[in-house]
Amino acid sequence: MTGTERAAHLSRAIESAIAAAPNADSAMKQTVALLKDGVPRYTWVGIYLLDGNELVLGPYVGKPSPHSRIPLGRGICGAAAAEKATIVVDDVNADPRYLACSIETRSEIVVPIMQGANVLGEIDIDSDRPAAFGRPDRELLEPIASLLAERLSED
Numbered sequence: 001m002t003g004t005e006r007a008a009h010l011s012r013a014i015e016s017a018i019a020a021a022p023n024a025d026s027a028m029k030q031t032v033a034l035l036k037d038g039v040p041r042y043t044w045v046g047i048y049l050l051d052g053n054e055l056v057l058g059p060y061v062g063k064p065s066p067h068s069r070i071p072l073g074r075g076i077c078g079a080a081a082a083e084k085a086t087i088v089v090d091d092v093n094a095d096p097r098y099l100a101c102s103i104e105t106r107s108e109i110v111v112p113i114m115q116g117a118n119v120l121g122e123i124d125i126d127s128d129r130p131a132a133f134g135r136p137d138r139e140l141l142e143p144i145a146s147l148l149a150e151r152l153s154e155d
């Protein structure tokens with residue numbers, strides 16, 4: 001299988017899991033597990049949910065993070081929520097916004113989960129490889145964020 005085929009296969013598996021999940025919490029848990037298992041360069045995969053002015057860590061796979069609550073505007077996570085746009089950081093150590101989760105982390109992608117103009121949360125993925133994220137990751141993750149937004153809005 002090519003990388004594109006693998007991504008399409010993973011994307012279909014996650015779409016099915018989100019659709020079949022009994023509730024949003026289960027949909028989020030299955031999504032982080034499938035992403036972590038499906039893409040070896042994804043070292044840490046988690047979902048933050050917006051609660052007032054803070055992002056609160058929900059389901060994740062990887063080492064425990066010291067950042068279980070992140071105020072809006074802090075960190076790369078807070079920046080993505082404030083900008084309402086995906087942020088890719090090729091070298092986290094060169095980005096002054098970065099809040100360290102693990103010393104091994106080298107790059108990060110944060111994809112907001114949006115319902116219309118409202119941020120519900122975000123998918124946050126770290127990699128131990130520098131510059132691990134690019135267009136294929138956005139193309140995989142942004143539609144998944146939209147599907148999660150639908151499930152989160154239902155509950």
Ligand code: SME
Nearest residue numbers: 065075076077098099101
């Ligand atoms: N690196 C994030 C904090 C969350 S940990 O990566 C899990 C940030 O800068 O917002």
